[in-house]
Amino acid sequence: MSTAAASGALTTRILGLDPGLRVTGFGLIDRLGSQLRYVASGTIRTADGDLPGRLRTLLDGVREVIHTYTPDQVAVEKVFVNVNPNSTLLLGQARGAVICGAVSCDLPVAEYTALQVKQSVVGYGKANKEQVQHMVQRLLALPAPAGPDASDALACAICHAHGGAGLAVLAGGGTRRRAGRLILAPGEPGAR
Structure with missing residues (x-):
């Protein structure tokens, strides 16, 4: 799962995902105690075309990122759009493909609202x-800002690292896993 550092502390690699049908941002950080270190970030882009093909691109893209960087945990931003019902439905399907990509690699997935991410x-x-x-x-002591989609994904990973459903929950404090996803107990941070 995590790698041991010389000090005996564990390093946890977190993949943050900011789902979108056209552009999905991803960002990876390592957490060692309270320290965060940037690993990588970027975007998964889909071409115009039929919806199933675009969803497949997202699913395969997330799997490729996971196989390349081997994260221990995944944090996904919950997206909410209420202006256009069709856009909301398409975004929900993109989010589902992204989550399925992570779960199919047997990784635990935590979810955060934009409000939680920004607050954190x-x-x-x-x-x-x-x-x-x-x-x-x-x-993350970056020389320049990451792009907007990658920054949102990195922010989601940082939120998770700062405790959201982070270590205390993953250590077993009232959680269950169902199909690779964390199910939080009532009263836990991030529980619904």
């Missing part, structure tokens, strides 16, 4: 994209 990273749940990008750059 910026300290303000209604922060704008630029504020999130800036804080991700500072927290």
Whole structure:
């Protein structure tokens, strides 16, 4: 699962995912105690075409990222769109493909709302994209901001590392796993 460092502490690699049908952001960080280290980030892009083909691209893209970087845990942003029902449905299907990509690799998946991610990273749940990008750059000591989709994915990974459903929950404090997904006990951070 995790690798041991010279100090005996465990390093946990976290993959953050920001689902989108056209562009899905991904970001990987290593957590060693309270320290975070940037590993990689980028996007998975789908071409215009039929929906099943685009969903397959997302599924395969997530699997490729997992096989390349071997994360221990996955954090996915819960997306919410209420303006256009069709857009909401398509985004939900993209999110499902992304989660299935992680679960099919036997990884635990935690989910966070945009409000939770922004609160964890910026300290303000209604922060704008630029504020999130800036804080991700500072927290990970990046020379330049990552792109907006990659920054959102890195922010999701940081949220998870900062405790969301992080270590205490994964250590067994009232959680269960069902088909690779974490099921939080009532009262646990992030429980519904």
